[in-house]
Amino acid sequence: xxxxxVNKSARQENDELAAVIRQRLAEHxxxxxxxxxxxxSGKTSLLERTVRDxxxxxxxxxxxxxxxxxxxxxxxREAGALLVxxxxxxxxxxxxxxxxTAALERLDPESLDxxxxxxxxxxxxxxSYDLGEDMKVVIISVTEGxxxxxxxxxxxxxxxxxxxxxxxxxxxxxxxxDAVVTNARKVNGNIESxxxxxxxxxxxxxxxxxxxxxxxxxxxxxPA
Amino acid sequence: xxEFDLARSILDIVNQEASSRGLQPMAxxxxxxxxxxxxxxxxxxxxxxxxxxxxxxxxxxxxxxVPVTMLCRRCGHEYEVADSDFTCSGCRSTDVExxxxxxxxxxxxxxxxxxxxxxxxxxxxxxx
Ligand SMILES: Nc1nc2c(ncn2[C@@H]2O[C@H](COP(=O)(O)OP(=O)(O)OP(=O)(O)O)[C@@H](O)[C@H]2O)c(=O)[nH]1
Ligand SMILES: [Mg+2]
Ligand SMILES: [Zn+2]
Numbered sequence: 001x002x003x004x005x006v007n008k009s010a011r012q013e014n015d016e017l018a019a020v021i022r023q024r025l026a027e028h029x030x031x032x033x034x035x036x037x038x039x040x041s042g043k044t045s046l047l048e049r050t051v052r053d054x055x056x057x058x059x060x061x062x063x064x065x066x067x068x069x070x071x072x073x074x075x076x077r078e079a080g081a082l083l084v085x086x087x088x089x090x091x092x093x094x095x096x097x098x099x100x101t102a103a104l105e106r107l108d109p110e111s112l113d114x115x116x117x118x119x120x121x122x123x124x125x126x127x128s129y130d131l132g133e134d135m136k137v138v139i140i141s142v143t144e145g146x147x148x149x150x151x152x153x154x155x156x157x158x159x160x161x162x163x164x165x166x167x168x169x170x171x172x173x174x175x176x177x178d179a180v181v182t183n184a185r186k187v188n189g190n191i192e193s194x195x196x197x198x199x200x201x202x203x204x205x206x207x208x209x210x211x212x213x214x215x216x217x218x219x220x221x222x223p224a
Numbered sequence: 225x226x227e228f229d230l231a232r233s234i235l236d237i238v239n240q241e242a243s244s245r246g247l248q249p250m251a252x253x254x255x256x257x258x259x260x261x262x263x264x265x266x267x268x269x270x271x272x273x274x275x276x277x278x279x280x281x282x283x284x285x286x287x288x289x290v291p292v293t294m295l296c297r298r299c300g301h302e303y304e305v306a307d308s309d310f311t312c313s314g315c316r317s318t319d320v321e322x323x324x325x326x327x328x329x330x331x332x333x334x335x336x337x338x339x340x341x342x343x344x345x346x347x348x349x350x351x352x
Binding site for chain 2 (some may be wrong): 001002003004005006007008009010011012013092093094096124125127128129149150151153154157183185186187188189190
C-alpha cells in the first residue's frame, strides 16, 4: 500500500468558477452582494424596495434563486428590476457558482453598478458556496429570535453585514436588538449591522447609504 | 442535502488521482471541518451510494472531523472553538482568524501497489 497526500478541496471547482465571476465583475467595478437568510426573512421584499427606491440613481440587476417557482422573480420584475435570469434550483438548497455563471452569460457588466443575488432561503447550505460576490449580506427578521447567529454561526461568520428586518413587529416579539448584535459579534467581530422594516420603510435609508458607500469603494477599487 | 454534490466532486478527485498514477485506490481520508456545513454521516452515505457508479468499487472512505481552531491577531493565542463564541479565549478580542475548521478535503489516498488493470481507460462514464 502506498499512502499519498492529496489535500484537494471538494469545493475547488466551485471556487474556480467563483474566481472567474469575481474577476469579470471587478473589472467593471460592479458591487456584487449575495443575500442569504432563512426562508421568509425578507430578501425579496428588501430587493423590491431597493429596486423601487434606487433605480433612478444606481444601475441595479438582480439574480434570484428559488427552489421551485419563479414567484420571487415575478415580484422583482414588477418592481422594475433588471432581472438577469431567475434560477430555479429544482430542489437544491443553495445557489452555486455554476448557476450564477450561466445566469450571467447575457449580462454586460459595463452597464451595471450593483448586482444583487438572492440566494435560496436557508441558513446552512448557501454559506459555504462562493458565488463570486464581494460580500454576503445576512438578513434576519425579528420574528426569528435573537439567538440565530449562535445557532447558525457559519452564515454569520461569513457575512459582512447583518440586516435586521421587520422592526415594525418588534413589540410583538421577544427579540432584543442588543442581544442579536452581541451574538453576531461573538461569531464575527467584524460584522456590521443595521435595522430596517421593509413594510414601514424605517431604516431603509441606512441600508441605501451602506450600498452607496460600498459601491463607491468598489468603483474606486478600494478594499472593503 | 448538498452532500451528494460534494460526494461527486470527491469521487472525481479520487478518480483523477488514481488514473494519473495508474493505481487502484483502496482507502480515502476526508477532512471535514466542523464549520464546513457538511454532516459527516450524510457525506459518508452519499459517497458509499455513488462510488460504484463512478467506477470506485471496494474503496473505503474515512471521515476525519477537524475542530475549529482560531488565531488571535491581538495576542497570538491559538484556541479551539467548541460552541459559537469565536472571541479570543485569552484576551476576549474579536480580531481573530480561523486557521482550520471550514475545510472539506480529500486529504490522503491509499493505493494498492499493483497497477489497476483498467488504468488506461476512462475510469467512468460521465452520467449527466
Ligand atoms: N411585517 C413585516 N413583514 C415583512 C417585512 N418584510 C417582509 N415581510 C413579509 O414577510 C414575508 C416573506 O418576505 P419575502 O420577502 O418573501 O422573504 P424572502 O426572504 O424572500 O423569502 P424566501 O425567498 O421564501 O426565502 C412576506 O409576507 C413579506 O410581506 C417587514 O419589514 N415587516
Ligand atoms: Mg424570496
Ligand atoms: Zn487574544
